[in-house]
Amino acid sequence: MTVARFWRHLPQRYNMVGTKCETCGRHFFPPRSLCPDCRRAGKIVPHKFTGSGTVVTYTVIHTAAEQYSMLTPYVLAIIKLDEGPQITTQIVCDPSAIKIGMRVKSVFRKIATDGESGIIHYGTKFVPVE
Amino acid sequence: MVGIITYGAYIPRYRIKVEEITRVWGANASDITGGLGVFEKSVPDLDEDAATIAVEAARNALKRRNVDPAKIQAVYVGSESHPYAVKPTACTVGEAIGATPVMTAADYEFACKAGTAGIQTCMGLVKSGMIPYGLAIGADVSQGAPSDALEYTAAAGGAAYVIGNDNPIATLNHTCSFTTDTPDFWRREGQSYPRHGGRFTGDPGYFKHVKGASNLLMKEVGTAPKDYTYAVFHQPNAKFPQKVARDLGFKSEQIKPGLVVPHLGNTYSGASPIGLAATLDIAKPGDRIFVCSFGSGAGSDAFDITVTDAITGKDFNRGAAPSVQQLLANPIYLDYARYAKHKGKIVMQS
């Protein structure tokens, strides 16, 4: 991922800043500037997500893309954030421990690096709530 | 009165035991556990580094107290393992806690005392009225060369301190330092591992500077060891802080809560900050805490601290973030091969 492309989503990747439609109460992560339900009638404002969620489904990745190959086997999951939106993320836990319905919370980790000399892409992963 | 507004620590979940390292190098575990008093050390996860640790420690600090991040107008991160040689860890931390853009920032390096140097800087900026709050962090994923003595103790962890002057949980009554040009331990630019002067790191290094700063502080403040409830000394191993405490006139009960190195290892820039955090975790209003860090190169920063009523007051919730003891609990042990993979000690195809 190039520098500009990574940088412009820092508020999303570091701090889970999305948006909320004040007209209907729906939350969006990643942020949307147009509410699909209210469309032009929707008043969109920024919203910082709490980082709490529940595991909806998951897998354990054994064969990964090159950038993530050091991490295998790792847990990839779709989680439902408490505010409503679902996201795809890694869960940092023993692969045998992951369960649908598990509560998770956000942590700050390295997502990827652009090789040995490129930029480090930090972001958000999730861990089980103990 | 300038002081600590809130604090937080972070220690990765993984550990490696000393006997697992000695197994690989054919050394004798009891030489280390007996001689250095260290049994195991923390190891970063594959996706952790000094920056992620610094962010977690800072976020833990901010969980304990309602601090408007926009008022944190200085961020200093001290480490020997900044992820970049050029591009400050402090900027990543600032962004991750919402303190950007109105803030000053810089990364510090002074071996194991880079974190306490940041606390001193923040004290000055706050005391002079230049900023409302400053954030100082010591965080590391320290390096120790394979089979070297340092490999048994070089660990990962960090602690963060928000410094301010409105209702601190502990006042930073005084600080002073003792600094010389001493080549006891160093790492040249581009080198993977530090080198050290062996036994030279003792008296001319650690002891001279810790005693120098400690005695200077007590002279300037007019105190003696008995005036303090607790003391935290830099802990590269368990022996050095115990010996310097004894030599200075402190008792073992005073250093006990802050002596976390036996099951944590030496977190380099995180060492004194984590030791202080462990002490604040159990401190009561009125407790007086003596802190003296040490960084090779060399220098020591000493602090005279008094815990206030605010630590048990309504504005501060100590239980909102994990204590150092909680962070040390439930570790996941690694064998040496996994440890080497985590620490980047295996040469991969480039």
Added chain:
Amino acid sequence: MRDVAVIGIGCTKFGEKWESSFRDIFVQAGALALEDAQMSGEQIDAMYVGNMSAGRFIGQEHIGALIADYAGMASRHIPSTRVEAACASGGLAFRQAVIAVASGMEDIVVAAGVEKMTDVGSDESTDTLTGAADREWEGFMGATFPGLYAMIANDYIHKYGLTREQLAQVAVKNHYNGARNPIAQFQSEITLDTVMKSTMVAEPLRLFDCSPVTDGAAAVIVAPLDRAKEFTDTPIKVLATAQASDSIALHDRRDISTLDATVAAGQRAFKMAHLTQKDIDMVEVHDCFSIAELCAIEDLGFCKKGEAGKFTADGETALGGKIPVNTSGGLKACGHPVGATGIKQVCEIVQQLRGTAGKRQIDGAKIGMTHNVGGTGATVAVHILGRV
């Protein structure tokens, strides 16, 4: 709107074609289709070609022009358009060709699909395929394509239950069929054991639950039905063409193990053709992963949600079953040259309806269906074809 018929088909052998280039395989497929329709290139009015990612696989864009040029059409200056919807590129190219003829805009149109995947290493091809998903919010977070379908599988298992054997039966059946398809990449039958003991890719999907990396090209020629007899004795009528879209990211779907775009496209196709599932004699579905076939037959309405595993294990989707699925061998055994698959599916149905499917022929085949998916279900194209 005019009725449209398929008058010619051509398919290269699918596989790792080290000696063939992108241009070679396209030209080969095109020539086979023209020969099948007993026509010459001069009669072609327009071309649509499905291709997912020549840009990344061979650093080549502008595929529409390249294809027309190498098909010998450059001097005739016909319109030639590249269509892309990840793995549904071929299905969409077919639909565009059908619409061009149905609307009266064009008469004789080629719909082709081509993908040359082996000119790059597996790391590069894997990463390229991840572009079918949401790069920013799925790929960058560490999702792989098998990983996304594995999450569909785990959601499915959680909701409906599914045994490892039922899931593996999909690949076993498709290899059985592929062994009877001369152009299939894999020509050998396999056992449940082969599937269940293969390398784990993303739990629960193993290597043999996943379609391979393949080079291949396919082409069909469509014409107005009332002109079809000029070219062929066995014109096959396009009874329905339908397409649907959905959110690109799996996490934004209404239900993770239901491909709503399949449901929508399927319903539209049945409505357009005035048919129901009972009328379909065989269907080519998008089995990029074994779980995808199970979801497809449910989402197209051939069995109830949650029952596809038993349905498959009971043999209902085998050659002799109630509704043969993927007589070609599917993506799993026939291979999956991404942009070509949608067109290959049409070729297979046409062969079945003509009675030329050899050892995998379904007797009395009158109506067939194709189902082509892009990504994890963000695009779906469904077609129904029938003997005239």
